[in-house]
Amino acid sequence: MDETATATSNSNEIDAPTSRKIYKGGCFCGNVTYQVIGPPILSAYCHCTLCQRVNASPFILSVHFPAASFSWSHAAPHESNMDPYAIHHKPWKVRWRCKNCGSVVASNNTKLDKWSIWGAQLERDSAGRIIGWDEVKPTAHIFYDTRLVDVADDLGKWTGYENESERIG
Numbered sequence: 001m002d003e004t005a006t007a008t009s010n011s012n013e014i015d016a017p018t019s020r021k022i023y024k025g026g027c028f029c030g031n032v033t034y035q036v037i038g039p040p041i042l043s044a045y046c047h048c049t050l051c052q053r054v055n056a057s058p059f060i061l062s063v064h065f066p067a068a069s070f071s072w073s074h075a076a077p078h079e080s081n082m083d084p085y086a087i088h089h090k091p092w093k094v095r096w097r098c099k100n101c102g103s104v105v106a107s108n109n110t111k112l113d114k115w116s117i118w119g120a121q122l123e124r125d126s127a128g129r130i131i132g133w134d135e136v137k138p139t140a141h142i143f144y145d146t147r148l149v150d151v152a153d154d155l156g157k158w159t160g161y162e163n164e165s166e167r168i169g
């Protein structure tokens with residue numbers, strides 16, 4: 001078991017594109033939809049003040065993908081269903097929200113060439129569970145210093161990004 005893990009850990013080419021999972025998501029009303037190809041770069045509960053205020057939520061499940069893994073899947077022209085929104089001091093980060101229901105569905109970071117989506121908006125099965133949860137589920141709580149609520153789970157709690165900041169829980 002250990003030998004297998006070591007042998008595959010540094011060989012990403014084993015993950016042929018055909019074996020990678022596709023996840024669907026979108027806004028509440030369904031006018032804006034996207035698909036992403038797993039696995040994500042990062043999946044974490046974010047407690048930063050920006051996520052809290054933009055989403056009116058104590059924390060959100062933020063999932064990041066490389067730009068090449070993200071595409072809109074609603075009818076073109078894609079922009080006609082959405083409004084862009086960029087925070088003035090971070091113009092390289094554009095959030096897209098549905099013109100109809102107002103949900104913020106995805107954020108494009110052109111500096112890092114990646115997209116962020118919100119895990120809660122991924123497609124569900126008939127029981128209401130997110131499809132493919134094992135691959136997209138969070139691995140940490142990030143920006144936990146500014147939390148509005150304590151979370152008693154087994155995931156690491158970090159002051160910034162996982163493994164790039166101080167672990168405080």
Ligand SMILES: [Zn+2]
Pocket residue numbers: 027028029030031032098099100101102103
């Ligand atoms: Zn909508």
Ligand SMILES: [Zn+2]
Pocket residue numbers: 046047048049050051052062143
């Ligand atoms: Zn955040």
